[in-house]
Amino acid sequence: MPFPRPVVVLSQCLELSPCRWDGARIPFPFLAKLAPHVEIRPVCPEVEIGLGVPRDPIRIIQDGEERKLLQPSTGRDVTRAMRRFAGEFLGRLEGADGFILKSRSPSCGIRDAKMYGGEESGTVLEKGAGLFAGEVLARFPGLAVEDEARLAHLAIRERFLTKLFALAAFRAVKEKPSMAGLARYQERNRLLLMARGQREAKTLERIAANREKLPLPKVMEEYERHLHAALARPARRASVAAALRRHAEAPWLARQTFFAPFPPALAGTEEEPPLP
Template structure:
């Protein structure tokens, strides 16, 4: 299978790459900087690319007559068409992409909490929405990992983002191989990770891979990709993860003493109650998988869905509802 070296991630240029913010500044980001050794970045600053200078008068999203515009109060100009045209051209130019890290609250790049002013007047109310560039990203790539740098300070959101980036990267490798055998192996290796995220989609993905209708690979892989995106659309529930862990536990539980079983199940309870990170029950189960030489289980991606050097349990405490 053709080797693709690293995941491809599009990142807002102002996040430590260039002083291109409206005020002429840059915003170094710890996670973005750490990730640079593990992914290949493509940087983007939509506002500069549509001709706005550095520094520049701020732009904002404005809602009028059920439409949202990109508006610059100082000049009275609208830049909606320029931004939309640039966004479409840029996204269409991307050959490969596995995820996006965009600047939060930006009228171009913010994905969910951007202030949308009601009308162009100064003292008006506002709602929340997505930046114009980010909106086009989410339309074109609904199945990819797309996040704001601020939300990635939350451990669970960051873990979910990395998991999704790497599983989509690996699926892209399968697509490059044009091999049904590789897709079958991908489904097998990710069985318990998929179960931990979305059991219904896991079963549906299995049926897609079975391919009883003998569809061509090109059709199967795109259908599979879309449903894989659905499976990883949200952070996994604790109960779903425990269900997957219980299935793994069943492979060797008969070999354990009652005290050992009690201890293992106790780590599941602590994880469920938020008293222990997922790594505690995972590493315990992994040790038993190694001990009892469960080769099939050792190949499962659930143990390390992304490079372990990227594990960082620091947490901003920001909400992880996605």
């Protein structure tokens, strides 16, 4: 069964270009495996807003209820520029299935960007999403989004890849929408979806069957919403076992993406670093 080719937006400093603030190119060994199987769309938000390479570091400042992106050495406030770039870039982005962003970055960090109490303060008030990454998460809550540090961990990587390739396959259905195409997608992914919980899996089965004879655009919209909800959950052992027991003799079992959700070449057994 051929695999789709997902579209992945990638922080450009990860192996691609020496564009980190200090002019470094960040090692991301997994990219060598991943690149032949996906379409990469690189982006460096900080370069795009004109900060240059190398550049003085920027940081997120928590100013009351507002978060600002400042360059302490110059006093430059690039909050508006970053928000404008994020809105424009993501607004014209089409067909993306996932993002791999730079961890701990004030622009691209997904969950571990530091929020400071002031321009010179060394006190970290909390950690969260950088300004660009925050806009990614707000606009595309259903896509596969991770950082390079967490993808060094096998379980996290496999969950990311499973979601990424499932979304790419569904995008192909959306590009040439039909009830027959949706039914084929549902049939191939039945076990994979069951493993993430019976409730959403049953809902997806019902939507794909479309016994109510709803218009195709409505069916696709509802299916996508529940697909995102299902893929947001990790596979559960109890759900996997129940699904396999229930369908052990089913003729469609051999065609299931559950057994090969992404290209085998992307599987890994290398030693893992500590979880960040």
